[in-house]
Amino acid sequence: MDKGFKLKQNNTDIRTEVVAGTTTFLTMAYIVVVNPAILSSVGIPFEQVFMATVIAAIVGTLIMGIFANYPIAIAPGMGLNAYFASIVATQGLSYQVVFGTVFLAGILFIILSLTKLRETLIGAIPPSLKYGITSGIGLFIAFVGLRNSGIVVANPETIVGLGDLHDPMIVLTLVGLLITLILFVMKIKGALFIGMLATAIIAYFTGQLTVTGVLSAPPAPVFFDMDIGGVFSNGLYTVVFAFLLVTLFDTTGTMIGVAEQAGFMKDGKMPRAKQALLADATATTVGSMFGTSPSTAYIESTSGVAAGGRTGLTSIVVAILFALSIFFTPIISVIAGLPAITSPVLIIVGCFMMEGLAKVNWKAFDEAFPAFAVILTMPFTSSIATGIAIGFITYPILKLVSGKGKEVHWILYVFGVIFLIQMAFFPTH
Secondary structure, eight states, X not given: OHHXXXXXXXXXXXXXXXXXXXXXXXXXXXXXXXXXHHHHTTTOOHHHHHHHHHHHHHHHHHHIIXXXXXXXXXXXOTTHHHHHHHHXXXXXXXXXXXXXXXHHHHHHHHHHHTXXXXXXXXXXXXXXXXXXXXXXXXXXXXXXXXXXXXXXXXETTTEEEEOOTTSHHHHHHHHHHHHHHHHHHTTOTTHHHHHHHHXXXXXXXXXXOOOOXXXXXXXXXXXXXXXXXXXXXXXXXXXXXXXXXXXXXXXXXXXXXXXXXXXXXXXXXXXXXXXXXXXXXXXXXXXXXXXXXXXXXXXXXXXXXXXXXXXXXXXXXXXXXXXXGGGGXXXXXXXXXXXXXXXXXXXXXXXXXXXXXXXXXXXXXXXXXXXXXXXXXXXXXXXXXXXXXXXXXXXHHHHHHTTOGGGSOHHHHHHHHHHHHHHHHSOOO
């Protein structure tokens, strides 16, 4: 085991790696509850999403651990699941068609990961747009949390308004949010998971949660429940690109962040980056085959690194714990069905995703406005793809008229024109 994972070379041991893997799992275990909760809200069978979530996490995390030897966990990404649900809900499409877009995005991601196109694409897109996209998604999923819990409701006069704060669901949500925030401030490991557990216990004693069972045989996975032909007949190319782009940025940024914390970066580059990115791309493709939204590397992996995790053995432990979770379907499905338990997670994760805003040069208007436009558009249109399109259109235009057109990579001009034509003649809404 030491030879395979190079434990001594990385100054670690089996016990440390097991503790690190357990720590990472606890900090991201909320995804096996939240992801099925979000996707089942648009008609996808809960048990199908639950199994697909676990399968994607196991596949991606095992590849990361065995082939890349990094303590980085993979699972269906937050934000991408909310975007998936919004596509199904707002465009009148079947979820099978949208799974087709995820599958195609995953295949493209695998191809990009095997070539230098990935590096070219990442390098071509300016930091301000990358930060804007991440932050816009953060606002988007926080809004989903507020809406699901009833804190924000539809209002014919102001579009949205404040819900009834005396509603038991809203009260429980606010209590759960406060508990989780306190746990975070106290630097308690697994704060999101523990916060959900505490909220569920309160809900049980207040009669808002009824538990009929804890353990059961795993649900049977559903394979290839998708409609790839529908992607082409509905012209969902922008959706495919949005899934691809966001997963690409999210994964790359997260992997670099974890690698820097663990001391893996060498001369600004990440060794075995190709194997690491293939883990994410494969998880996205496999996940779509079983019924879940795109997968990404989890920033929660930093908690395992902080606990001493330095090799792929940490990832193996995470994958094993995900596998064990399939026996707890009854309790997980009940918890996921109560918005007050899952909404605080969405709101807090949304906050995490705003960090990049500090890195946007707000004094340079041609950098600031495209980022602002992306951030503004995503939550107000309930579309990540539209936000990306607006950013890709406005950025090159502002650079051109300000005399800085040569600073913009040609790829950005190409996508800017494509998005402009798409929005003008083939709108997705």
